[in-house]
Amino acid sequence: MRGRPLLYTSYESDQAIFNTMAKKVFAGLGLLVLVLLPFNVVPGLGFLAAGDWLRLLSTVAIFVIGGLGLNILLGLAGQVSLGHAFFMGVGAYVAAVLGGDPEGVRLGFGLPLWIWLPAAGIVAALIGIAFGPAAVRVRGLYLAFVTLGLVFVGDYVFRNWISVTGGAEVGRTFPPLQFRLWKEEEPLIDFTSDGAWLGIELISEAKTFYFVLAAALLFMLLAKNLQRTRIGRAFQSIRDRDIAAEIMGVDEFRNKLRAFGISSFYAGVSGALLASFVGTVIPSRWDLFLSIQFIAIVLIGGAGTVAGVVLGTSFVILLPRVVQDATLWMQDVVKEGDSLLATLLDLVVATDSTDFGLVNTLPGIGPGLSVFQLNQVIYGLLIIGFLIFEPLGLYGIWIKIRNYWKGWPFTY
Amino acid sequence: MIPDLLILAQETTVEPSQLGFMVVNGLSLGAIYAVLALGFVIIFKATQVLNFAHGALAALGAFFIAYFATIINIPGRWMEGAPGWLQWSLSVVFALLASAAVGMLLERIFLRPMLGEALFAVAIVTLGIDIIIRTITNDLIGLNSLPMGDPFGLSQIGFGCEAGRFLGSIDLTDVCTVRVPYTTVFQLSLTVVLVVGIALFFRSRTGIAMRATAWDQETARAQGISVGRIFALSWAIGAAMAAIGGLFISMFPRRPGGVDTFTAFFAFRAFPAIILGGLDSILGALVGGFAIGFAESAASSYLTFEFLGTGFGGVVPYLVMLLVLLIRPYGLFGTEEIRRV
Structure with missing residues (x-):
């Protein structure tokens, strides 16, 4: 088969994530560049090793997670949602309550990162699933308005639930990106302070960058895999023609709930990471403009x-x-x-x-x-x-x- | 002023009626939402465009009115002897023409190329337009609110007032059972005029052409109707109605200072009214507008429990919308979409 780069002899190789040599090579090179970035050794990209640029790149990684979530809903399942910011806010406040400082002004239980980060996604996903039936009943453009209402109702709740969110003008602090096994004093791995890892000296921005980069890569892999599964194909069939999909045996109700659930999980994790990364966030951060930003991300990048x-x-x-x-x-x-x-x-x-x-x-x-x-x-x-x-x-x-x-x- | 009010409040036997306040407030809000919804529905019916930029157009229109009436004083600067209300009305007409021109331009530049695309894609284009217009309008308005220069000011009509004056023009320090701002009277009368005007317009030759276009664009074209001109006209009417909505928002008692950066945000609450009535129903826009107005007003007056916090009245429109959509997915008067296999 030499010299026939696009000849596939098995379904597996055709459906592989990196199904050509070029994709493998460039994905590997890209990953290498990203990992080496903080060391200022990549020619031409040295300026990215500065702290402010690394923070910007970390923001990109966090927004990629949220964008992937909206992409699953909008690009794969074809459901218009202006409520993405609301689910991000839910994730952020779940993280804040579970991981927040127990002695702080606002509600917090001081649980470690490996609990609050998945929990942020799961609670957001549950609310997304609870919202799903509305999306089955209300179609197309009316759905856009329903999700628009979700943002405004969420904004009202966030502004008034002061014991959790800190209120409209003040906001609250969020748990830092530190990995603990349980509530011990010294974090096992600290992503927010300068210091050496395995003898390599790193600034705090670089550590945060590595953590969110790893998270983003994991979620990218999951999203890519989702597209290739039965569920992902069901989403796409609903997007293309919902009646035809139902005739072919795709359960519209169940798959729309799934789409909202998965999308909200991504949004929740992204919101928790964003809030934790920024540190202090006021409730109006989760407003309509954030939702529109995500729509812009999906549309400018290419839906699906x-x-x-x-x-x-x-x-x-x-x-x-x-x-x-x-x-x-x-x-x-x-x-x-x-x-x-x-x-x-x-x-x-x-x-x-x-x-x-x-x-x-x-x-x-x-x-x-x-x-x-x-x-x-x-x-x-x-x-x-x-x-x-x-x-x-x-x-x-x-x-x-x-x-x-x-x-x-x-x-x- | 304030000490007088305190003394009066202590001496008076007149009890301000909460119900009366709620009704007047609801009528005023309802007029705002109904006018905004009407403009939106006209654009949607005629061109199949879901206009998310309607709130931004309302703010821009209100800015135009403030600009023409108080800042550059056009056409008032050429007619010094004329009474104030006439100068102001003419300024409003000029501002409405400017808004209509903006609406036509938007349609021609951004929405004509999207003709025949999926409704959703077109709706997102208007979302983009919304960001642009809202940002530029807010920059033009600046940090302080601009006065609208309307001749009504803070004047009110009082019913059942103290000091033997049962009915008549009062000032803010009088205590009355019910007080109706002049602006509310103005809003309601203008809304009635607009509704009658639209009903008559739909019976005119151009109006029939617009209805035909709404029914089927290709057939309308085959009958010799210039569909492009109908699109431009409906956007002109829609944008002018949005501007009137913006004017209503920026008047006493909603925004006493005039148009500010909150105006566009406020106009977003007209969307529940539109949805409640159904996207493509003129009657629905009216009913939805006043229903949402009354719901918001009643919630602000009566649902004042501590645990609800501040601003609950502002989310009532959205809550009503969510509930109604779950029961009737196409609004109260909207056309149900028939899905063919």
Whole structure:
């Protein structure tokens, strides 16, 4: 079979996660780069070893988990949900109650990470399953509104259940990412402090990064596997044509409950990790905008694919940083000189409160949009743009590029 | 002002009626939700677009009104002798035209390319539009709220007031059984005018063309109806109605200071009203709007138990919506989707 790279002689090899040599090689290389990142040895990517960039990459890993959850619901099972942020909030507060400081101001039992992290997912999944029957009864666009209601009802509960959430303006602290066997004083593995692991000196950001990276990889593997199972195929048949699926013996009710359950499990774990990673979170963190961010992740990346979720998350999470850096750079250019570039960029950025510009770096005041507002506008434009021009998202663009080289010189 | 109020409250024998307050408040809220729902339903019926950007359009429209009426004073600056209410009304008309233009532009730029795509994909496009408009509007409004410049102000009509004045214009310090803000009267009358106007419009030649388009786009086109023009028109009407909804939200007693960054958020509560009535029913929009308005008002007035915390009235619309959808998945008046095999 040499020289016939796409010839499969068994179902197993056809359905394998890495079914070509190229995929194996690039997945291995990618993993190697990610593991070596904090050591500043990868040429060209050295800047990513800094603490702030590692924190950003950790955020990407956490959002990948949440994005995979929405992808299972939206991309595989075809159910529109604007309530993802609500399930993330549930996961976060379950984690906070189980793992929180028992002597703290708010409710907490001080249980170890290996209890609170799975429990966050399980409780969120149970609530998702409890919500499932509504999704069977209410279809399509009406479902989007029901899940929208879920976000607002959740927001009200979170704001008022002060003993758990800390209330609207204050918020509460969440258990840190430390691994203990039980409630002992010294954590067995601490992901939140500088120090040596097996004799290798690491900063705290690098340790956190390794932990969430491992979690994200595990959930990616699970999601990828789910697509290849009976359940995953049942989800896709419901997405494509629910009546046809039922005629073929796919139980719509049971599979929609499963889809909501699995999706909410991912959301719960992601929410618990996010809250724990950030440290202190106010209830309005779990608002409609977070849900929309996840919809943006799935749509920009490409609905229905694991690789798409990773691409989409990287794009959505890293975009604000890139926009901010670009704005600061433009500001420097404008302030520095009177070259042609500076004159052009002066129209884009506002350097003081009287200057005209599309964007400014002054907080809150001044003409033009702040960097945060500009990011939101860009999110909106990207969602619209991808839906109009490239419904398959970044993954679709990648497939087009790949097929161009694969089939060269033929275009078919 | 405040010491007077305290003294009056001690001396008075008049008991403010909680029921009366609830009814007036419910009517005012109902008018807001009904107008927002009407605009939404018109867009959905004619173009099959589920417009998540409706709340943002409401805030933008309210900003336009504040901008035309109080900041640049157009057309008031060219007609100095005219009475204040006329200047303000003309400013509102100008602002509504601006909102309608924005609605038409949105349809032409973002939604025309999505024609024939899945309803869900189009709905997500409007979600994107919502983020953009809301962000830009909030930036335009700024940190402080902008006054709407309406001639009604804080004036109210009182019923059963202290000091022998049984009925008439009162100020805030008087104690009355029921007080009706002028703005509520204005909101209700304008809502009635709009509903009658829409009912008449649907009997006109253009209105019939719009109904035909809602029924079947291709057949309508075969009859010589310019479907594109109908789409533009329905978005213009929908956006203008959203602007009126935004105006209603930004008036006393909802947002006494005028339009601010909360306006778009408030308009989101019109979605339960839309769902309650059914996405594609004009009558449903009215009934749903006032039902949700009364439910919210009643909850705010009577359900004041401590364990419910703050802001329970604000989630009542969503709770009502969740309940109704479980019993009637297509709302009270919505068309049931027939699924063919």
